[in-house]
Amino acid sequence: MRIILLVLLALAPFAALAAEPAQRFDGWTSTCVETKVGPDCRIVTEAAAQDGARAVRLAAQRSPQKDAPPHLVLTLLGLRAPLTRPRLALAVDGGPPLRFGVGADMTVAAGAEPDTLDLRLSDGASRRLLPFLRRGKALQTTIMAEGADPAGVAPVGAEIPLPGFGAAAAAVDGRQKRTDRPDALSELIGGANAAARAGLIRDVTRGAIPETLRKLMVARDCPVWDEAEANPSFLAEQSFAADLGSGRTLWAIVCSSGATNVGFALFVEDPSKVAGRFELQLFAAFTESLGWSGVETLSNVSYEPEKRRLTAIEKGRAAGDCGVYGAWEWVGEAFRMIEYRVKEECDGVGEPSKFPIMFRGDR
Template identity: 30%
Template sequence: MKLNALSRGVPLSAVVLAALAIAGCGDKDAAETPAAPKAASTAAPAVAAPVLQIRPETKTFRDWRATCGNDGTCWAFGFAPEFAAGWVRIALAPGPDAQPQILFGYWPDGDAKGANPLGLTIDGRAYPAALSEASNADAPIGEIRTGVRGALDALAQGKVMTIRGASTQEVSLHGAAAALLWIDEKQGRLDTPTALIRRGSRPAALVPVAPPLPTVTPAPAVDQSGFGDQNQRVPAALRARTEVGNCLKASAMPAVSDMVMSARLDARTELWGVPCGAGAYNVTHNWYLTGPGGRDPRPAILAGTEGPGSDPVMPDNATVNGAYDPKTRTLSAFAKGRGIGDCGAAQTWAWTGQGFTLTQESVMGECAGVPSDLWPVAWRTR
């Protein structure tokens, strides 16, 4: 997968719709025989909370990028200019009770002396931060824990924002307000007290709650004797396919050609991963489903909102840095935009007995030092 394909945003391939059900109730007609009058009820009729209707989407607003996932959680990211390592992330779950979170990170200058207090400065005003649990020794991550709403207001209206710690790093504010407004609209928060930017007097109870997640049930585990990622040879029927032969020729180096992977999925189905080229930090595999002994091979279908199934250059059965875990019956991939793995796409599919179903997908199109576990999650399932 090429990074420039990621930077165009996430294509839309999955739509999650949840119906709003409002139940009304009333007494049946009274019997015709006289009865004592009843006191009028003052209780309001029960109304079900509205359910968010949302689809995974990513949009770019000048120097900011915002993503909303199929579970209704949204993220807005601002980045340091020209691929410098610095970023600010605003995350907000769906629902009227959700509270925004502000995280930021950078790589300190190696020549910086001492460790200054971690924080953000917006138009000259300081917003102190605590060290987040997501930090590591080389790349501290700060979290604004007090005055979050005030920091959001300043960020949306500000001109200059700087990450401060052992060294400093500017992060552009161009597009920040538009990204936050888009999230308010996607989550149904506009003109309510819960909005990130456009707050108003509409009741918070009108903010929709999270939609139900799709449920995916992996197939039962099966014995893997004779299968795995060591000392595997491509079966003859699979090797006879023209594209498989071309892949093996393209992966002629022993370090790559020996990366054949296999697994037993059930009594009638095997999975084979054929190496098909490699770079400095990425190895591509094409995956096939076969009968016992590799007979009757056919490409596996790995649909996603980014990467396999969405890029016309890559076949639907290709992964980058892919691997199958028979314990969880999941196939995973992590296409790195660069060697440190701070940008790219990470995906997981579960084998259900009928095929592979996407269970999680995270995409980061900007190489700015964001750890992969803090990327926005465009798709997830139960």
């Protein structure tokens, strides 16, 4: 009895106190349940399945703890046949799909309701997909059993409408008091953070990129700009532009994307120049085998206009325990390196901002 009481006491801070009224944002519903440590929130939408199940539900969940990451969970409702080691393919607006299998990127478990199956994406996979839930119009999902005979086990397909997700995410941020914090959902998905609201940084769709810059990207032999592709990759929609001041603009244009890294080519636009208006930026990089060298692309780029700080993280693997971390500061004419960290051993320990330091500049 004493052990049971101790367990109940340990769980008491997380016990639900009250469920709040749901909020609707187009096809999304935002709900929060008040607990003793704060509101536990989720954003949910649902779409009819084309085959293999009755419907597919997509949820973004976040618990109230300060460091709790958001998670994306796909739930198959009314599953008509078991799916052995399901594989997941996700595409936005008809672009090439991103594929996930059971393992580091996704775990699978029976759902809370009968004939349901939960596909829970990892922290890294969730963070990578979150921006597309705001940018796109529809998320095409396909789930099928690994190695199954297509004639024997029907795949589950659905098209999930995306409008409204950004507004729902902002509502959750406000309820959990994360607004304008670096870990806010609005910060992770972009488009609704403080810099975006001030007009200092903005999304750039493929069609909105200046024609001169488009030609430069095609000439660079970037996979997501391959003109031979019938369907341009939706990964190009991660591109962004930021105000550098003095009339200059930073253009961060997606060039390639792999399982864990998205490569960007960065250009500084100076409208005062007649020729060479878009200048490709070169950056120093370090590896133990080659030492210091110059590179024309950076991985997983972000920019903070208020600090004029550019950050890039090249992961050695999805866990993020090895790779490269770099930070640069815009000083009016160029980006100056202020910090560079490298960790080549993938040993399950550490995070990019704490990798061994290779260079630190004066601030």
